[in-house]
Amino acid sequence: MSPLAEPRLTRHWDDPSVVAIDGYRAAGGYEALRTALGMAPADIIEVVKASGLRGRGGAGFPTGMKWGFVPTDTGKPTYVVVNFDESEPGTCNNRELAERDPHRLLEGTAIAALAIGCRTAFIYIRGEYLWQSIVLERAIREAYEAAVLGPDALGSGTPIDVVLHRGAGAYICGEETALLNSLEGLRGQPRLRPPFPAVEGLYASPTVVNNVETLMNVPDIVARGADWFRSVGTEKSPGTKMVTISGKVERPGNYEVALGTPFREVLEDLAGGVLGGRALKAWTPGGSSTPLLTAEHADVGLDYESLAAAGSMLGTAAIMVMDETDCVVDAATRMVEFYAHESCGKCTPCREGSWWATRVLGRIEQGHGRPEDLPVMRDLGRNILFKAFCALADGTASVINSSLQHFADEYEAHVREGRCPAKAHDVVEVVA
C-alpha cells in the first residue's frame, strides 16, 4: 500500500498474476533486462549512479558506485550476492516485496549481474522465510524454462545463472562479509576489511552484495531513466522507500513512501495512529539497531540526512512504535537480549558487553537496580560503540545510549522506586 500518486515498488501489489512469469511479462516485466542486455556494462552502472539510488539495507551506500568498484580484469569470476537475510528486528519489507513480485527481484539481480560481468548470482535468503524461498525457487524455475535466465538469457547469448541459498537463523549473516562466509560454508562471522567484497568477496573474487529492495529499484531505473527516479524523494535521498511500521499502531504493515516523508504522516495517515488513540512515547526509525527517537521527533523526515541530523539513522526504515504505557527499560532489555543472543562471539566488547548489559538492564527492570547501575550502563554503551569488527555491536550501543539519553528519568524511577513504574506489581524480593 502506498500514498504515492505513482507507486513504484508496490506497483504490482494489487495484481497477484505477476507472481507467475506470464503475468509479470504481461505487465512489462523483463523488458528492462532486455534493454540492459543491449547496453554496455559501464552504461548500466552510469544510469544507476546518475539515479542516486542508495543501498536500502541500512548503510545507504550509493549502489552505482558500489558496482563501479568491481574490477572486471582480474581473471577471476565476479559475483552478485543478494542479501535477503532481512533479520533486523522490526523489518519485513523484503519479505513482502519478494512474496508479491518475485520476478522483479530476479530481473534486478540479472541486471546487476550484467553490470559487473557476473555469470552466477546467489540469493541468500534467511531460513525462516521458507515460504518466500519456495516462491522464489518457483520463479527461478519459470525464468529458466522461459529462457529468461540460463545459458542464453533472453536469446542474447549471455549466460545468467541464479542460485538460491537458505540461511539457518543467524542475524549476523545480514552483515555482508558474514553472509559471504556463511555462503562459503563457514560460520557466519564478519571478515576484516579491507579487502572489501568488491575486490575479494565470495570465493576471494570481486563481489557485489545488494539488498533486495535496492535491486528491485533497478529495472525501473534502466527502463525509465535516472531523472524519472529522482522525481520522487529528496536531492540526496532520491526515490521511494519501503517502511515497515509495527508495534503499537492501528494498522501495522509495509508502506511505500517518498524518501523524506515525515514520520508523522506514516504514523497517522498510513498506520492509523497509535493503537487505541494513546500517546506516542518512542519509536525506532530503522530497526532496533538505530537510536530510539521520541514524540518530539515526530515531524522528522524519513530519509538518510534528516534522521542522521536527528541523531539516528534511516537503517531499514523499520519503525517500531511504543506508546505511553510501554516501559522503555523493558523494551531496551529485550532489544539488548537480542544482540547478546546474536553476537557471533568474535569481538570482546560485543560478546561480553551485550551479555553484561542484559544482566544490568534486567536487574533495573526487575526492580533491583542500584544507583551506580546508570553510570555502568553509560560506560558500557561508550565501550561497545565503534569498538567491534562490525555494526552488530553498534546496535547494542544504540539501544543503550539512546534510551539513556531520552529516558534517563524512567531509568532513575526504576532504581528509586525499586520497581518498574509501568507495571502494577511491586517487587518484594530483593536479590543482592
Place this chain on the structure above:
Amino acid sequence: MAVFEGRAAEEARQIIGRYPAAHARSAIMPLLYLAQSIEGMISREALREIGELLTITTAEVEGVATFYSMYRLRPTGTHVVNVCTNLACKLRGAGEVYEAAHEAAGMVHGQEVSDDGTLTLHEEECLGVCDFAPAVQVNLANHDDVTPDRMRELIGALRAGEVPAPARGPAFASFRAASRALAGLDGEPV
C-alpha cells in the same frame, strides 16, 4: 554411509552440484537441512558423513552446525513451534502467547521436547512478520496475529495429530518435512 544412503545419497550429490565445483563446501548448510529431514535432528554420524562428502573434518561441520539456530543437534519434537518474542511482537502480547504455548503443551521453560514427543517450543528472535505480530511458526509455516487463545488452539490441534493451515503458503506435516523444504527439495522426507 548410514544417513546419506539410497535416495538421500543421490540428493546430497544434487545439492553439492548447485555450487561451483571448486567450492563444494558451500553445500554444507543445505546438507545439514537434508540430514535434519532424515533424522528429525542432526546426529554425530550425520556430521561425520557431511564432512566425508565435502572432504572436511567432522569438527568443521560441527562448528557450522552449532553456529546457526535452525539446526537441531538434540532430540526434537515431531513439530517445532517458533514464537517470536522480539520487540514488535512483544509490544502486541507475544510474552503471553509464549506462556500460553507452554501451558497448552504441558511444558516447563527449558524443556526441549514435550513428554509425548510431539512438540518442541522455541523462543525466536524477529521472524520478519512484524506486520502480523505476534508471529508464530508451526514447522516454519506462519500463523499471523496469534493471541494466547489461538496459540492454545494451535497446540491442541498439533497434539491431536492435525497440522493447522498457515496464513500463507503450504503447511508442513512435520519439522522433518519443513527441513526437507529448507534443503531445497520437493516431496516427502526419506
